[in-house]
Amino acid sequence: MNHINGKEIIDIKNQIASNFKKSDWLDFGYTLDSYDIIDNHSRLLRSLSFGDDDYEANILEVLTAIFERDPKNFNAVKTYLSKKYSTPAVSEFISTAHSEVPKKLISFAPQVFQVPDKPQNEKLVSVMLPFKLVRTHEAVKKACEDLNLECKKADDIWVNTTFIQDIFELIFTSHVVIADFTDKNPNVFYEVGIAHTLGKTVIPITQSIADVPSDLGHHRVLKYLPNEQGYEDLITELKKRLKTLVPKAFEF
Helix, strand or coil: HHHHHHHHHHHHHHHHHHHHHHHHHHHHHHHHHHHHHHHCCCCCHHHHHHHCHHHHHHHHHHHHHHHHCCCHHHHHHHHHHHHHHHHHHHHHHCCCCCCCCCCCCCCCCCCCCCCCCCCCCCCCCEEEEECCCHHHHHHHHHHHHHHHCCCHHHHHHCCCCHHHHHHHHHHHCCCCEEEEHHHHCCCHHHHHHHHHCCCCCCEEECCCCHHHCCCCCCCCEEECCCCCCHHHHHHHHHHHHHHHCCHHCCCC
């Protein structure tokens, strides 16, 4: 695979890791005539079921085998995911670079949002969480700082006359959004909806899986404990995830 395709494979892997359940893998395999590759892999479905750390590595192994069987499967996989999730081609959806997602494809009521005339910041991570979770915010910020990434939440900025426009602009220009579902905060749910509409990659975190809405239950969630060890573990896991999602930030 050339350099560009390698980037796209990472995008595809991230899309699958965020969305696929076991039934999706089976449908995927039958559609691409690659069920045997999925079924014969010793770890893929098991690591998915148990939320094991090697799940994403197993995805890459299976994708590599599918592409090696027939190079045409590369575009077939992109087409499959685009149709399944009603998005543009996978690499365009995941990167959400605004040259790839024209404004004419996005329609918002003018009285609520104005689409910013700003590019995506490849190093910007926005965090959406209840204001009381101060220690969580510090942990997220530490993970970003350790990777030389910018981390902002809505009350860090005051550019527009309305707070919701600042939130929208922050999400619009972010590369990744980290959202804490702890306590089922309705503002966080609303902001995640905006992020998904804009095609942003969202990393869900929570102190309790029970706080994750059923509509988002198929996404992999980072669960953490609100204590010293829990925050340290959250920093470690976020850094692992961000390294796969923001590779361009480490190319200098």
